[in-house]
Amino acid sequence: MLPIMSKTPMLQLFGVTKRYPGVIANNNVDLKIMPGEIHALLGENGAGKSTLVKYIYGVQKADSGTLEWCGKQTKINNPKMARKLGIGMVFQHFSLFDALTVKENISLGISSKIANSDLDKEIINISKKYGLPLDPDRYVHTLSVGERQRIEVVRCLLQDPSMLIMDEPTSVLTPQEVELLFRTLRQLSADGVSILYISHKLQEIKDLCHTATIMRMGEVVATCNPDHETPYSMAEMMMGKNISTPNRVEDSINKSPALIISDLSIQSEKSYGTDLKNINFTVNTGEVLGIAGIAGNGQKELMAALSGEVLAERPDSIKIANEPVGLFYPNQRRHAGMVFVPEERLGHAAVPMMSLWENAFLSGATKMNFKKNGFIRVADVKDYTHDIIKKFGVKTPNIQNIASSLSGGNLQKFIFGREILQNPRIIVAIQPTWGVDAGSAAAIRQSLIDLASKGCAVLVISQDLEELFEISDRLSVIYDGKLSPSINTKSISLKQLGLMMGGVSVFSEKGAIENVS
Amino acid sequence: MIIDLIVPALLTIITASTPLVFAAVGEIVVEKSGVLNLGVEGMMVVGAVGGFAIAIITDDPVLAILAGALSGMLMALIFGLLTLYFYSNQVATGLALTLFGIGFSALLGHKFVGITFEGLPKLYISGLSDIPGIGQLIFGQDVLVYFSILSAIAVTWFLGRTRWGMIVRAVGENHDSAHSIGFSVTSVRLSCILFGGAMAGLGGAYLSLAYTPLWVENMTAGRGWIALALVVFASWRPWRAFFGAYLFGGITIIQLYAQGLGVDVPSQILSMLPYLATIIVLIVISRDDSRLRLNAPACLGRNFHTSG
Numbered sequence: 001m002l003p004i005m006s007k008t009p010m011l012q013l014f015g016v017t018k019r020y021p022g023v024i025a026n027n028n029v030d031l032k033i034m035p036g037e038i039h040a041l042l043g044e045n046g047a048g049k050s051t052l053v054k055y056i057y058g059v060q061k062a063d064s065g066t067l068e069w070c071g072k073q074t075k076i077n078n079p080k081m082a083r084k085l086g087i088g089m090v091f092q093h094f095s096l097f098d099a100l101t102v103k104e105n106i107s108l109g110i111s112s113k114i115a116n117s118d119l120d121k122e123i124i125n126i127s128k129k130y131g132l133p134l135d136p137d138r139y140v141h142t143l144s145v146g147e148r149q150r151i152e153v154v155r156c157l158l159q160d161p162s163m164l165i166m167d168e169p170t171s172v173l174t175p176q177e178v179e180l181l182f183r184t185l186r187q188l189s190a191d192g193v194s195i196l197y198i199s200h201k202l203q204e205i206k207d208l209c210h211t212a213t214i215m216r217m218g219e220v221v222a223t224c225n226p227d228h229e230t231p232y233s234m235a236e237m238m239m240g241k242n243i244s245t246p247n248r249v250e251d252s253i254n255k256s257p258a259l260i261i262s263d264l265s266i267q268s269e270k271s272y273g274t275d276l277k278n279i280n281f282t283v284n285t286g287e288v289l290g291i292a293g294i295a296g297n298g299q300k301e302l303m304a305a306l307s308g309e310v311l312a313e314r315p316d317s318i319k320i321a322n323e324p325v326g327l328f329y330p331n332q333r334r335h336a337g338m339v340f341v342p343e344e345r346l347g348h349a350a351v352p353m354m355s356l357w358e359n360a361f362l363s364g365a366t367k368m369n370f371k372k373n374g375f376i377r378v379a380d381v382k383d384y385t386h387d388i389i390k391k392f393g394v395k396t397p398n399i400q401n402i403a404s405s406l407s408g409g410n411l412q413k414f415i416f417g418r419e420i421l422q423n424p425r426i427i428v429a430i431q432p433t434w435g436v437d438a439g440s441a442a443a444i445r446q447s448l449i450d451l452a453s454k455g456c457a458v459l460v461i462s463q464d465l466e467e468l469f470e471i472s473d474r475l476s477v478i479y480d481g482k483l484s485p486s487i488n489t490k491s492i493s494l495k496q497l498g499l500m501m502g503g504v505s506v507f508s509e510k511g512a513i514e515n516v517s
Numbered sequence: 518m519i520i521d522l523i524v525p526a527l528l529t530i531i532t533a534s535t536p537l538v539f540a541a542v543g544e545i546v547v548e549k550s551g552v553l554n555l556g557v558e559g560m561m562v563v564g565a566v567g568g569f570a571i572a573i574i575t576d577d578p579v580l581a582i583l584a585g586a587l588s589g590m591l592m593a594l595i596f597g598l599l600t601l602y603f604y605s606n607q608v609a610t611g612l613a614l615t616l617f618g619i620g621f622s623a624l625l626g627h628k629f630v631g632i633t634f635e636g637l638p639k640l641y642i643s644g645l646s647d648i649p650g651i652g653q654l655i656f657g658q659d660v661l662v663y664f665s666i667l668s669a670i671a672v673t674w675f676l677g678r679t680r681w682g683m684i685v686r687a688v689g690e691n692h693d694s695a696h697s698i699g700f701s702v703t704s705v706r707l708s709c710i711l712f713g714g715a716m717a718g719l720g721g722a723y724l725s726l727a728y729t730p731l732w733v734e735n736m737t738a739g740r741g742w743i744a745l746a747l748v749v750f751a752s753w754r755p756w757r758a759f760f761g762a763y764l765f766g767g768i769t770i771i772q773l774y775a776q777g778l779g780v781d782v783p784s785q786i787l788s789m790l791p792y793l794a795t796i797i798v799l800i801v802i803s804r805d806d807s808r809l810r811l812n813a814p815a816c817l818g819r820n821f822h823t824s825g
Contacts, residue, residue: 097694
């Protein structure tokens with residue numbers, strides 16, 4: 001229930017419009033947030049949520065429209081002014097500085113008056129009050145994503161805000177961390193702090209928010225009370241069309257081991273990396289194995305070991321069917337039928353400043369035979385690129401466009417298309433739908449399931465538990481560089497998985513799982 | 518006897534090193550804010566001619582020093598406007614600034630070739646400065662030498678201990694974050710660029726006012742480039758740059774003395790020594806990879822656009 005407080009809205013927007021060359025990011029947007037209200041701003045990527053909050057926080061100016069703060073018309077010219085009014089913001093891509101300490105990072109984001117007082121003590125007080133443990137003297141680059149988010153939250157809370165803007169805060173957290181965050185947010189709401197909560201996770205919004213404003217293509221399409229809606233009905237409003245949840249066909253393909261990992265141990269070369277310890281698992285043809293885990297528990301290292309960016313110590317610790325490939329380089333592994341979709345879209349999966357067809361060439365060259373006497377068979381590559389775009393619904397005007405010009409979802413579809421059209425025997429993907437709009441995410445998940453039903457072995461490393469439950473046949477958890485035995489997806493609950501991700505061993509003895517559930 | 522040999526050598530080492538200290542310390546602040554200004558040489562040489570011209574015209578050392586700093590700052594202003602407001606490429610603009618500076622200073626200095634200036638007045642404290650050896654070394658320098666030492670201390674303190682220094686580092690580390698928190702990336706960078714220009718100008722002015730008090734074309738002779746290298750090898754720390762400058766200056770002078778004494782080593786090899794020694798020593802002290810990455814400004818050389 002929304003706590004009953006004053007009748008004057010904390011913040012109200014009237015007719016906010018913002019145009020970029022070629023797009024209207026916000027078209028005549030109205031918004032009203034009451035004191036103590038947790039207000040969801042829901043929409044797909046590119047629906048204009050970020051543009052709108054950047055306007056509220058003074059990072060960006062709008063072309064037209066007015067803003068009222070506590071009933072008075074106000075112009076917020078820059079974030080400093082927003083903070084002075086009492087607006088705090090937690091960014092999705094954190095606005096932190098890796099080479100500075102936690103304390104320095106916090107002190108940069110608050111007024112110098114607070115920064116000059118006894119900051120260490122203040123940080124510890126706030127951390128205690130809201131259950132957000134932080135060590136002020138650690139360097140940011142040594143921290144996990146969850147800890148980084150805490151810095152941002154503490155930074156906002158130090159200024160005693162009347163309104164807090166949270167941009168997709170839970171995408172990097174475990175269920176337990178999410179619960180903790182929600183507890184903090186509810187506590188703040190009860191204290192009269194308004195919260196503008198941006199997300200596209202519908203269940204969360206239903207659990208947490210009092211009101212939801214739904215945006216599509218830059219316009220507000222609906223304002224509703226999430227209590228009276230189902231996640232499905234909100235998704236429909238958000239996307240404007242019927243959406244499909246992935247279809248799974250219970251199949252009867254003969255399952256045989258396609259990717260076999262045995263006793264894989266790798267010492268991380270990075271100073272804050274995670275060592276892989278004795279990892280064992282098998283992915284069969286025609287199935288999806290999901291690996292869950294909180295960021296920084298060895299996922300990146302595992303991905304690098306699988307793709308061949310880091311070699312194993314022994315050839316037979318990684319086997320494709322019967323072929324030991326532990327000492328193969330990425331291209332050799334591609335040749336053996338394995339394809340990869342790394343986490344970082346721009347800079348790892350695709351070269352940002354190269355055109356789409358060039359990017360298609362880079363991963364397809366070996367497998368698709370795009371080289372002839374040291375020259376590129378440009379026409380073939382372009383055909384292949386057109387094929388990807390058509391089959392996977394990538395929205396781009398031209399295959400000459402550079403990779404960084406595509407939106408996250410479009411680029412991810414392109415990357416998946418590029419790998420899938422190579423007819424892989426094994427596909428390994430990490431965070432396949434991170435920061436991707438719901439429509440593209442659904443398409444990508446469906447394509448992975450389709451791939452499995454054709455007999456491909458699919459391995460998905462992800463933090464998105466909803467996604468893992470949706471697509472995986474079996475689940476494992478990676479924690480501190482160790483991988484749990486796999487469990488049939490149907491016989492584990494979200495809660496158990498969350499505990500395992502936090503390092504609680506619910507499967508130490510055979511049959512322990514049944515006891516927990 | 519031996520002191521008669523060492524003291525003059527040390528005195529020349531100080532004069533050889535001071536211009537490098539100015540230029541390197543200034544460039545550290547610029548680079549810490551995320552801007553790579555390769556125009557140090559150009560700013561120095563214009564500072565040299567600017568300072569010298571005012572010295573001859575007004576015969577006032579204070580005005581001459583200010584003119585040196587101002588000339589360098591004006592050059593930096595050109596660089597700042599081009600890179601920050603017109604988004605020109607920092608590397609290309611910096612190189613152009615150096616080429617422009619060398620030509621422009623030659624044009625300005627044409628009238629002043631062959632004229633000499635009496636040099637900057639030295640500090641004299643009765644009693645202290647008369648102590649043989651040490652007195653002259655510590656209490657008998659001109660104002661710019663003291664100022665150069667002070668600047669290394671001040672910049673260390675500024676970058677490490679003050680809020681503004683932290684803002685400079687933050688802007689150089691991640692300009693997008695700094696912008697979204699609400700700092701003006703452009704004005705922070707412009708201030709740093711101007712400061713760097715003034716320091717380079719002072720370094721140049723020291724050459725034409727104190728080191729060899731006259732003007733010759735292209736008299737900086739590559740010192741701007743040395744300063745740039747010192748910044749990187751010193752891993753963006755003012756004290757290391759200071760040390761590096763003195764190491765370079767020191768070996769330059771020592772090898773000159775060695776050549777004068779007729780040491781049986783080819784003079785080319787001796788001339789190489791300062792470069793070689795400086796690079797080796799600074800590599801050795803900054804070889805810790807992770808520390809280096811922590812000190813290097815992550816946004817170095819990248820232009821900032823307020824879009825998105």
